[in-house]
Amino acid sequence: MSTLELDELSAGYRRRTVVSGVSTRVDSGSWLGIIGPNGSGKSTLLKAMLGLVRHEGRVLVDGRAVTGLRHRDRARMIGYAPQIPQLPVGLTVTDYVLLGRTPHLGPLGREGSADLDVIGQVLERLDLSDLAGRALSTLSGGERQRTVLARAIAQRAGVLLLDEPTTGLDVGHAQALLDLVDELRAELGTTVVSTLHDLTLAGQYADRLVLLENGRVAAEGSPADVLTAPLLAERYAARVSILHAPDGSPVVAPVRGRG
């Protein structure tokens, strides 16, 4: 169980600040969706939470500052699946996903049956079992994306940061992935923060949304509060209608302009 707090978090590259003064709290076992137009600072905000970019302000997990922690200690608290991962050469899918267990291994660094069980379950759920022995370099884009997510999920950290997890996935694999994350949230109390371009999926899975614009929080609230046609028109310069799925969740439908 892990509560994540951001306190006036700002971040950027060299002299340019691209995220400014973001404060929010994500309760244990809840899901925060970060949305916003291209270049609004979503990925940078996630990287700042991990200390991967220059930043100011505080990131707290259960009240404990994560910046300055040793990599291994931080990796037990926060798992991360980047949008554009650098994949090591020469590893199989299983080797790579096993790296997610590294923060949990004992002094000899050998994985035990519990680690292999976790890996087996995650590979199965993400439809990767048949690819377990394949070299990473031979995977399709969507298979590679699922493998990167499998590694982050296998880490079983209290907080899971997912940067555009459904990019490149077909609708079935996207749902399987989001459902698996949702189960971890419900069963283990995993706290989830994900950026998502698909606003309908963001509204279906996240409890709360933060909309970034030019690195600042432009709107924050429940999906019903944030996913409104006027707000999306203003922030994305988009023509959309908000429909409703049978469960009442908002469906963001683009409306074609007159040709």
Ligand SMILES: Nc1ncnc2c1ncn2[C@@H]1O[C@H](COP(=O)(O)OP(=O)(O)OP(=O)(O)O)[C@@H](O)[C@H]1O
């Ligand atoms: N390594 C970098 N060096 C310099 N500027 C960067 C770097 N990475 C990102 N930026 C800039 O920071 C700004 C925010 O980028 P970021 O990737 O956080 O946006 P995003 O909201 O995730 O965008 P997208 O929806 O397109 O993925 C952009 O203007 C981008 O050009």
